Amino acid sequence: MRAARAAGREVFGYNRSVEGVAAARSEGFDATTEISEALTRAAQADALIVLAVPMPAVPAMLAHIRASAPNCPLTDVTSIKKPVLDEVIAAGLQARFVGGHPMTGTAHSGWSAGHARLFNGAPWVISVDDHVDPAVWSMVMALALDCGAMVVPARSDEHDAAAAAISHLPHLLAEALALTAADVPLAFALAAGSFRDATRVAGSPPDLVRAMCEGNSEHLVPAIDRVIGLLGRARDALARNDSLAELIDAGHAARTRYDSFPRTEIVTVVIGAESWREELAAAGRAGGVIRSALPSLDSRR
Amino acid sequence: MRAARAAGREVFGYNRSVEGVAAARSEGFDATTEISEALTRAAQADALIVLAVPMPAVPAMLAHIRASAPNCPLTDVTSIKKPVLDEVIAAGLQARFVGGHPMTGTAHSGWSAGHARLFNGAPWVISVDDHVDPAVWSMVMALALDCGAMVVPARSDEHDAAAAAISHLPHLLAEALALTAADVPLAFALAAGSFRDATRVAGSPPDLVRAMCEGNSEHLVPAIDRVIGLLGRARDALARNDSLAELIDAGHAARTRYDSFPRTEIVTVVIGAESWREELAAAGRAGGVIRSALPSLDSRR
Numbered sequence: 001m002r003a004a005r006a007a008g009r010e011v012f013g014y015n016r017s018v019e020g021v022a023a024a025r026s027e028g029f030d031a032t033t034e035i036s037e038a039l040t041r042a043a044q045a046d047a048l049i050v051l052a053v054p055m056p057a058v059p060a061m062l063a064h065i066r067a068s069a070p071n072c073p074l075t076d077v078t079s080i081k082k083p084v085l086d087e088v089i090a091a092g093l094q095a096r097f098v099g100g101h102p103m104t105g106t107a108h109s110g111w112s113a114g115h116a117r118l119f120n121g122a123p124w125v126i127s128v129d130d131h132v133d134p135a136v137w138s139m140v141m142a143l144a145l146d147c148g149a150m151v152v153p154a155r156s157d158e159h160d161a162a163a164a165a166i167s168h169l170p171h172l173l174a175e176a177l178a179l180t181a182a183d184v185p186l187a188f189a190l191a192a193g194s195f196r197d198a199t200r201v202a203g204s205p206p207d208l209v210r211a212m213c214e215g216n217s218e219h220l221v222p223a224i225d226r227v228i229g230l231l232g233r234a235r236d237a238l239a240r241n242d243s244l245a246e247l248i249d250a251g252h253a254a255r256t257r258y259d260s261f262p263r264t265e266i267v268t269v270v271i272g273a274e275s276w277r278e279e280l281a282a283a284g285r286a287g288g289v290i291r292s293a294l295p296s297l298d299s300r301r
Numbered sequence: 302m303r304a305a306r307a308a309g310r311e312v313f314g315y316n317r318s319v320e321g322v323a324a325a326r327s328e329g330f331d332a333t334t335e336i337s338e339a340l341t342r343a344a345q346a347d348a349l350i351v352l353a354v355p356m357p358a359v360p361a362m363l364a365h366i367r368a369s370a371p372n373c374p375l376t377d378v379t380s381i382k383k384p385v386l387d388e389v390i391a392a393g394l395q396a397r398f399v400g401g402h403p404m405t406g407t408a409h410s411g412w413s414a415g416h417a418r419l420f421n422g423a424p425w426v427i428s429v430d431d432h433v434d435p436a437v438w439s440m441v442m443a444l445a446l447d448c449g450a451m452v453v454p455a456r457s458d459e460h461d462a463a464a465a466a467i468s469h470l471p472h473l474l475a476e477a478l479a480l481t482a483a484d485v486p487l488a489f490a491l492a493a494g495s496f497r498d499a500t501r502v503a504g505s506p507p508d509l510v511r512a513m514c515e516g517n518s519e520h521l522v523p524a525i526d527r528v529i530g531l532l533g534r535a536r537d538a539l540a541r542n543d544s545l546a547e548l549i550d551a552g553h554a555a556r557t558r559y560d561s562f563p564r565t566e567i568v569t570v571v572i573g574a575e576s577w578r579e580e581l582a583a584a585g586r587a588g589g590v591i592r593s594a595l596p597s598l599d600s601r602r
Binding site: 173 | 327334354404405423424427445453455459460462463464465466467468470471472473474475477478479480481482483484485486487488489490491493494495496498499500501502503504505506510511514515518521522524526527528529531532533535536539540543544545546548549550551552553555556557558559560562564585586587588589590
């Protein structure tokens with residue numbers, strides 16, 4: 001809400017938290033704890049609905065939307081995309097749905113954890129699944145760009161596989177590390193910056209971490225298997241030959257590749273043109289981002 | 302050298318790197334690439350020698366010290382303590398040796414990576430093994446305090462077990478994470494702050510990471526086993542019951558305990574008094590730090 005208002009958009013919101021709504025109102029935002037009021041108003045205005053709840057709350061919210069605002073364009077910011085899409089399809093709302101995931105945040109949650117520049121420069125994934133509507137896609141793209149994000153187009157399943165590796169797995173490693181150190185006398189006494197950094201995300205609220213990780217088990221289980229395999233091979237090499245060369249050299253090379261990962265700008269795709277979804281997915285996979293609004297077929301006519 | 306000089310100490314140094322020595326000299330430091338010159342001068346001045354090399358270089362440096370300055374008080378800043386102590390004993394230099402490890406640093410190395418405030422507020426472990434000399438211990442303590450550090454007294458083996466959990470294991474997790482993500486299309490394209498933080502130490506020079514991790518295999522192998530065990534149980538619970546409650550709840554609780562880990566100040570121990578080493582080790586284990594110089598038996602007489 002802060003970022004959209006800062007971009008000059010009209011924005012109104014619902015939250016179940018009385019305190020959250022009161023805090024938003026005290027900053028001059030138009031917010032309510034009455035969901036049907038918010039959704040009726042959205043339906044009248046044909047507003048773009050941004051669903052921002054953890055996965056376990058998605059089905060109940062979709063039921064409300066189906067009841068009160070079934071024809072509004074709809075996006076979401078939940079950190080897993082395929083399970084949300086499945087729920088949207090189950091609710092019969094897929095025609096005007098385009099999923100999204102801004103890759104930003106802090107270890108804190110609630111109204112006070114946000115700020116207007118939270119999305120600045122962050123990758124904001126927008127789903128390009130097989131049947132997404134070009135007009136709604138353009139709307140969600142415009143919102144993300146207005147919030148200062150760069151748009152990464154991606155298929156929901158590819159997003160989820162990547163999120164398992166770069167977001168969900170790091171959470172589990174941080175939890176396991178904190179727990180391993182807790183059993184060693186002197187460990188907390190000696191821990192310094194690198195341990196604090198490495199376990200920072202273990203400070204996130206457990207229910208939110210569980211919701212995002214458990215909802216992505218299809219991709220997270222193989223990612224855990226992969227990391228266990230790498231650690232197990234390193235452990236055996238260390239125990240047998242006192243050598244960690246394989247893991248450390250390859251890990252350093254991978255991190256170096258990440259540091260120099262090229263971001264290119266996507267400029268040639270026309271939203272709604274033939275194969276536009278496939279082209280955007282391929283461009284996103286290759287490191288492409290959208291930094292200013294792509295044309296759509298309508299806008300070129 | 303920077304921190305000691307900033308505290309008003311006379312300091313001179315040796316490094317094998319011509320560039321490093323030239324850079325230090327250009328900042329007005331007294332430095333040489335001639336090791337026998339530096340050690341002869343140290344022997345004449347009865348200077349406290351601070352050995353600051355990675356583990357693989359320790360034996361050769363100790364041979365030089367034995368040849369040219371065998372009676373100087375000696376400490377080190379290598380990130381593993383028991384293997385250094387073993388080498389010191391093998392070189393016959395244990396009488397005036399007290400090991401140390403300042404828990405600070407960056408992902409960079411060499412002269413340009415340091416600064417005078419690098420040790421400010423950092424835990425600086427000083428070994429209290431069975432036979433350490435109280436006079437040398439006091440000298441090393443005074444150096445650490447002059448550099449702005451807080452002193453954590455610890456036995457070498459306990460230090461190494463803790464370092465495996467809070468420093469060496471995090472390096473391996475960062476390497477394994479970088480490598481896992483590198484195999485997933487779209488992962489680097491989506492990676493944001495939390496992935497960058499979680500893999501930051503994988504950017505450290507592989508030879509330094511190998512030296513410190515491989516030198517601590519005795520404690521690192523069981524730490525890897527523990528983390529594999531935790532991840533394996535979490536993986537099975539996720540695959541079977543879609544639940545990560547056990548790992549995430551316990552990891553969050555551990556991280557919360559770390560955040561509130563109490564640091565107390567050690568003030569009552571007299572260095573050189575009966576059982577002073579055991580008392581310091583117990584106090585360090587319980588979170589105690591030395592923030593201003595403890596008295597020694599000599600200074601109280």
